[in-house]
Amino acid sequence: MTWRFRGKTLVAVLALTGSFAIWSAAPGRAQETGAKLGFVTELSGPASLFGEAALQAAELAVDEVNASGGVLGGDLTLAVADDATDPNIARQVWEKLVNDGVDAFVFRETSAARVAVLPVAEAANVPAIYANDYEGGDCRRILYTAGEIEPQKIAPYLEFLKQNGGTKFFVLATDYNWARITAGMVREAAPGLEIEIVGEEYTPFNTTDYGPIITKIRNSGAEVLFSGLVGGPDNVAFFKQARSAGLTQSLKVIGNIALDDSTLAAVGDAAAGTYMAASYFMTDTSEANTAFLAALESKYGGNMKAQGYLSEPAYDAVHLYALAVNKAGTTETSAVLKALSEVEFTKSPKGSIRMTPDRHAAMPIFIAEAKADGTYEVKESLGVQEAPKQCDPQPPFEKG
Structure with a gap:
């Protein structure tokens, strides 16, 4: 069993004969003051790099909310669970958190986990805020998305x-x-847009030899490569081989959509x-992002995790939830869901983010160029x- 103490958050994850348990410093209760927020992410498994950074962002947001008066006159607390980058485990920990009486969820999980867990929140009538980039189109009544989506x-x-x-x-994309x-x-x-698609290729995760595809790209006459390769091993293999083969020098532009x-x-x-389009880059020099990173460094020191567009939304989501609860004057689900579409977090590291009745978020999108030192410049x-x-512009906030 491993125990983590982080401010007002106490987490224990017990793995024993396939069972998982989560405890929070604050017991489940009907909220009169304060609120209890379930936070689920990947603290182990392939996506733990993003999950650990997202947890730090969420914990910082909780600190800031409580320093500014909390919610409903009490503290906002986190009950944190690790889904181990596994949809089946994710569903188990969501069920446990519902039984523990969380008032809402903020989660940074894969799309597969999202599909597995949201029926739990629907059945329990608990609001859920998805703090992750995804493909769009999920319109469940209890769901809001604080991350960017590709259609925007x-x-x-x-x-x-x-x-x-x-x-x-x-x-070129991962299959x-x-x-x-x-x-x-x-x-x-x-x-x-008067664009011609001259070729498409999809490769399995952990492809090691991109030679044949590099040849196809070169022979296609493409001027622009649009890359949706996902994960470190695939991007490292492709870009090193493409550079060695002269492909990156011969193309006029490479645009990435998943190179965080x-x-x-x-x-x-x-x-x-190469270029990347996203709502957040850690190297953004804006005043808001500089303050965000300084606060993270102050809190975590040498243990601070690098932030990106796949983790920073957890910070926004916690603040948006707190704003909605205080606006609604209650943690009751329909009131919070309605209030979420009426609030805006103006101190986001990306500048500003607001939810819409469409249950997705309006936010700035930036284009950054990769530099030789492995960082982005906006x-x-x-x-x-x-x-x-994406969704019904007048969502049915009352439980059906």
């Missing part, structure tokens, strides 16, 4: 790549749900000069981008 950035990003590279695009859905959005948007800050650091100079803001219609 694909079209302006493609226009940017076209203006800087050309009209002939080759799409799984998110990447194929995103590639479909590229195909759908291309004709209206941490993965870029692993790839290093092989990806220099080059352009696409401004605040709202997601194209």
